[in-house]
Amino acid sequence: MLIDCKSLAKKIEEETVELLKNSKKQAKLVSYALNPDPSTVSYLKSQQKKAQTLGIEYVMKIFDNSQELVENLKKDSQDETVHGIFVAHPLPKDIDELSVVSLINPEKDIEGRNPVNLGRLFFGIEDFAPCTAAAVVEILTSTTSLEGKKAVIVGRSVTVGQPVAVMLLRKDRSATVTVCHTKTKNLVELTKSADIVVVAVGKPYFLTPEMVKEEAVVVDVGINVVEGKVVGDVHPDVEKKAFLTPVPGGVGVVTTSILMYRVARNAFRGG
Amino acid sequence: MLIDCKSLAKKIEEETVELLKNSKKQAKLVSYALNPDPSTVSYLKSQQKKAQTLGIEYVMKIFDNSQELVENLKKDSQDETVHGIFVAHPLPKDIDELSVVSLINPEKDIEGRNPVNLGRLFFGIEDFAPCTAAAVVEILTSTTSLEGKKAVIVGRSVTVGQPVAVMLLRKDRSATVTVCHTKTKNLVELTKSADIVVVAVGKPYFLTPEMVKEEAVVVDVGINVVEGKVVGDVHPDVEKKAFLTPVPGGVGVVTTSILMYRVARNAFRGG
Structure with missing residues (x-):
């Protein structure tokens, strides 16, 4: 028997819409990619569509060098108008993935990749579980x-x-x-x-x-x-x-x- | 058959002595406790003895209120002369343990309790594993x-x-x-x-x-x-x-x- 995941996703989406309706701030998601392949770009586009359907502002930042990505990550991590940061994986092999994900503000780390959020799992805290x-x-x-x-x-x-x-x-x-x-x-x-x-x-x-x-x-x-x-x-x-x-x-x-x-x-x- | 753990401990201790001999800085460990019971105090004393035998400077900080402990933790975390911070557990029940251990500089967290160090385990990094x-x-x-x-x-x-x-x-x-x-x-x-x-x-x-x-x-x-x-x-x-x-x-x-x-x-x- 197949498990009905679409209904579950819909339920979570309804809760999302409710939160957005009751939020005083315009929700904003920023997604990052570094030299993405076509399948990553297509994934980000479908993410963008989903966000916009829900009324979440969506910014896609595609870089061709890691320094710019790092600088932007640091800035967006502090930016109060940004509510979620997503970094597309895998990153190019010459980038130290751990050091990049460690820069994401743990409270905006919607993908749950910052080691702080992984460590919190041991304590039973899953707000930003992977x-x-x-x-x-x-x-x-x-x-x-x-x-x-x-x-x-x-x-x-x-x-x-x-x-x-x-x-x-x-x-x-x-x-x-x-x-x-x-x-x-x-x-x-x-x-x-x-x-x-x-x-x-x-x-x-x-x-x-x-x-x-x-x-x-x-x-x-x-x-x-x-x-x-x-x-x-x-x-x-x-x-x-x-x-x-x-x-x-x-x-x-x-x-x-x-x-x-x-x-x-x-x-x-x-x- | 019993596993010989004392020989293993001795081997690690020999490596420790070697590191201390080649270090340009005086190694220093600060251990914290909040309203400790007698068994915790006795544990800290044995820790002190071990540290001093090895030539590690040892400071025991025993507090009766959490605010002072927190302020000291923050200070020692930044202090370049402090190379290790240990907080005796369990802490009193009215203290949020996670928020206390999160204050320890991850690079001085010798006990491996900061969630950052737990999260790094997922990536295979164990410098400060529990x-x-x-x-x-x-x-x-x-x-x-x-x-x-x-x-x-x-x-x-x-x-x-x-x-x-x-x-x-x-x-x-x-x-x-x-x-x-x-x-x-x-x-x-x-x-x-x-x-x-x-x-x-x-x-x-x-x-x-x-x-x-x-x-x-x-x-x-x-x-x-x-x-x-x-x-x-x-x-x-x-x-x-x-x-x-x-x-x-x-x-x-x-x-x-x-x-x-x-x-x-x-x-x-x-x-």
Whole structure:
């Protein structure tokens, strides 16, 4: 069975509209990119469209050198009229990503990449949790109870695997969490015994129906292009025995709605 | 078999002495406490003794109000002659711990409690990892290979369970990591299948020999007082079938040596 992520995204969007309506300030989002490839530009354009539909002012800043990006980041981080800052990833390989994301004002870091916001997760504070991880957790908590459940996360990235692990351990969730990766032995044994499986490995159809138990809840974080079609990390047949988020129209749409919600929340709080 | 943690601590101490010898600055550690109980004072005194033995200048600041503590923390964080800041925990319940530890200059945060230093763990940067977690990882890497091993962590604290999980996932270690806690079902099944078990639950003799497989590596983070005697979270008989860190003389001594090492490293780097 497919998990209805679009309804969840819509619900978050309604809350966003409500916040914007009650905000005394014009909400503003600034998105950054450094020498972006066409797919990044197209992503930013869809972000722009979504923001404008909601009534959020949107500024796209595309740079061809990192110094200018850094100077602008510092300025916008202090600018009271800016409520959210987004930096498109991946950055070119010669840039130290950690030093760039550390410059984003943690309170405007809607994507949740500044290490301060990652560190706060250990304390259970998730206002600016990594946005994709926040979407995964939002989908899970709205789909199933988590207490005492076996959650297996496949993938250990900074933006998904690691933060989702920490977030699912929080006392109001209390899943038993296992993180797997390329060096894991007997992966199938682990995924097959799990009540919840989160997959973020970037390999099309990596998780097959044989690897999942009946009625498990499976969250597919993958976005892969195969023969011009966007597909996930999970084989679509998994939905025949388990609950599965679709790709596209799954984690991605919830992530976008969370990004916009955070901009609105900042504008609302700021006035 | 018992794991020889004292030799490991001694090795770290030798490196510390070497750094201090080659440092142009007098290393200085400032430790803070707010209305400490007698056991905290006694801990700080043993810390003082260790620092002085090594030639580290030691200042103990004991406050009876949080405002003074906060003002001093801010000042020492900026003071170039201070190379390490330690705040004794737990703080009184009416103090927001996160806001206090966030004031510590991350580069002097030898205990690794500032969220910035926790967040950096996700990126694999462990210069100021939580000190007890760092000791656990140091003991494990000096005892066994970790790649592909099943590591089960019992306990999900900010200072041990969560950071150890993230650290054992780092690519140069690559254990498969499971975090368990009070809501975990079938805990015995999990610990019994583990190659590595880390226990930090604060319950005397919580992990019994029946819960551990032959030749597993078991790290006991517990410090409990039972009938006037310090005992761990692991039953001593576990050492008959597995490799076990002693309590006392295990994780604790390595933690202290790491704290001193970090002060020395800062003094060395600073001149």
